[in-house]
Amino acid sequence: MHNPWLYDERRQVGTDYANESRVGEYDAGMQRLRDVSREVEIAAQALSLSPEAAVWEIGCGTGELAMGLAIRCRHVYATDVSPAMVSLARRKAAERNLQNVSFEEGGFLAGYAPREPVQAAVSQLTLHHLPDLWKLTALRRVARCLAPDGRFYLRDVVYPSGVPDYDAYFAGLVAAVRCAAGDELAEQTIAHIREEYSTFSWIIEEMLKQAGFTVVDRLTDRFTTAYTCIRAGR
Numbered sequence: 379m380h381n382p383w384l385y386d387e388r389r390q391v392g393t394d395y396a397n398e399s400r401v402g403e404y405d406a407g408m409q410r411l412r413d414v415s416r417e418v419e420i421a422a423q424a425l426s427l428s429p430e431a432a433v434w435e436i437g438c439g440t441g442e443l444a445m446g447l448a449i450r451c452r453h454v455y456a457t458d459v460s461p462a463m464v465s466l467a468r469r470k471a472a473e474r475n476l477q478n479v480s481f482e483e484g485g486f487l488a489g490y491a492p493r494e495p496v497q498a499a500v501s502q503l504t505l506h507h508l509p510d511l512w513k514l515t516a517l518r519r520v521a522r523c524l525a526p527d528g529r530f531y532l533r534d535v536v537y538p539s540g541v542p543d544y545d546a547y548f549a550g551l552v553a554a555v556r557c558a559a560g561d562e563l564a565e566q567t568i569a570h571i572r573e574e575y576s577t578f579s580w581i582i583e584e585m586l587k588q589a590g591f592t593v594v595d596r597l598t599d600r601f602t603t604a605y606t607c608i609r610a611g612r
């Protein structure tokens with residue numbers, strides 16, 4: 379039974395990832411704009427993934443990272459709040475005949491979570507869908523599902539701390555996206571800043587600490603920061 383004040387994480391924020399045609403476009407864009415095998419490689423290394431490990435991915439989208447990691451571990455439990463995302467990911471895994479990855483409807487806050495303690499958890503470009511108030515609850519739930527000394531790889535759009543003028547910072551960010559990837563992505567970036575809940579690095583880092591994680595590596599590119607964390611033994 380959920381508390382009546384629990385945030386409704388199935389309500390889409392910004393882009394509507396519950397819409398089937400939008401999900402198809404997202405998948406095509408992901409193949410075009412991103413180097414999936416490199417993302418898999420980086421996440422697998424950050425997680426020190428072993429063939430015996432079980433992994434939980436939160437916000438798996440169309441499943442490319444989960445399917446890439448599944449080849450390197452025992453099982454990937456991949457979850458997403460969007461039924462359209464889950465159903466496309468399941469279809470792709472069946473086409474590729476992958477048996478050790480499962481896709482279920484579930485979110486950071488509630489819904490399906492692995493029934494066994496996992497050695498690794500991963501989430502890319504998803505935590506910003508939650509307002510700050512709920513990010514800590516989400517990170518604590520991830521920590522609870524991890525085996526002692528389990529690893530968590532969190533990558534998201536995070537705004538740097540200590541910027542004297544955030545309007546100037548956002549203008550530079552949008553201009554850089556427009557130059558690198560064109561008008562459509564620049565407009566999406568504007569909508570992201572306006573409507574979604576990406577937040578400051580000092581907030582994310584304090585929340586990771588309060589959830590019981592130690593950040594052992596931090597990698598920032600122009601748009602995202604990736605944190606490699608260890609859940610200290612309990």
Ligand SMILES: C[S@@+](CC[C@H](N)C(=O)[O-])C[C@H]1O[C@@H](n2cnc3c(N)ncnc32)[C@H](O)[C@@H]1O
Pocket residue numbers: 387395396408436437438439440457458459460463484485486487501502503504507508
């Ligand atoms: C920008 S997409 C990222 C998908 C994928 N991780 C990737 O890197 O391509 C955000 C995903 O998070 C999902 N999502 C939004 N809020 C969520 C939540 N609270 N828990 C789990 N998934 C969520 C959306 O349905 C969507 O599939």
